[in-house]
Amino acid sequence: MNNLLADADLCVKCGLCLPHCPTYNKTQNENESPRGRIALIQAWAGKHLETSKKLVEHIDNCLLCRSCERACPAVVPYGRLINNFREQIKGERDATLSVSLMKRISHNKTAGRLAQSGLKFYQTTALQKTARLLKLPELLRLDKIDRLLPDYHEPKPLAPFYPATTDVKGNVGLFVGCMGSLLDHETVDAAIKVLTAAGFNVSIPEQQTCCGALDLHDGDTQTSEQLAATNCSAFAENSLDAVVTIASGCGSQMREYRQADFAKKVVDISQFLVKSGCDLSDQLRPLAASVCLHTPCSLKNVMREEQGALKLLQQITDIKIRPLPAAIQCCGSAGSYMLDHPQMSQALLNDLLNVALEDRPEYLVSSNIGCALHISAGLRERGVALKVLHPITLIARQLK
């Protein structure tokens, strides 16, 4: 409680964060702003406010995009404040079926494999179409997960080690993430292909597990710390120059692990390649296409590595890259937020899609799988056949 008050007391109520807050911009309600939420937590921690459904709702409506934290001159640790508050009121919040299911699948490899087989059966038989016709996902309250499912692709089994295919520049560990290994094999394969082509030996430790973000944001610090310890031990090999991530949501969580030696090695894959001075331009085929670049909040506001993807993609000749304007804030995916807060999540997604589609791009790239799934679902619902890829996938596709 003391930590909570100390963090909340850092806020000088200047309001400079307000224009950066997507939920405040949508509602114009102070309780839905960073300053308002901090004031609520301050009052609660100081015992001037009871725990109530309304209080929990205002805090839970936060996307944890941390745009406010980046804008704050007083350096209020907003993310830590919200996570600590949620931990203290853990018993007062109901876990939704979708989030419980996501946690089960992400923590347990057997559950993950079962989900993969189930997904294959669901999508490669007539089951998905029939279930949707009969509105079964809605009846089972799984419609919000069902809308996110990408087309099924048979995963290739991963080896623990891939040697560089050119002069060796270094050794990296690849964090594939629970959702990456379940739903986005193309990005995992692309990361291996590009890193080895750039001269890096790639280790993929089998023991790696979920990054723990779902648990931390759900107030379960204990589970999140257990998962952090497992990942630190999985990547403990001293020779690794970096732990490279292909999902900035996971990267931002691991960057803030208490194990500082591990945390400082965590880096987004595009940023890593650019910072390592890798010039792949001679190895890439030109691409005369227009690409809309989405920068996830976790990459921008927590990892602060938003330039990597742009600089890496600029190595492709003839490509036209249009980053989304700063006025487009969070896409609304925000981990499990898109499942629990469909209205706000959809409103933010609509703003993004309206702007993204103005120039009729051939590709939309995003460095976070959660955002990519959410944006793809929105495009499918609009009947727009626009490809959403990870930047590294586009690079891998252009490799000669």
Ligand code: SF4
């Ligand atoms: S910018 Fe920082 S100090 Fe100012 S109101 Fe927002 S959180 Fe408080």
Ligand code: SF4
């Ligand atoms: S984390 Fe994002 S949604 Fe939450 S208060 Fe800050 S800016 Fe607003």
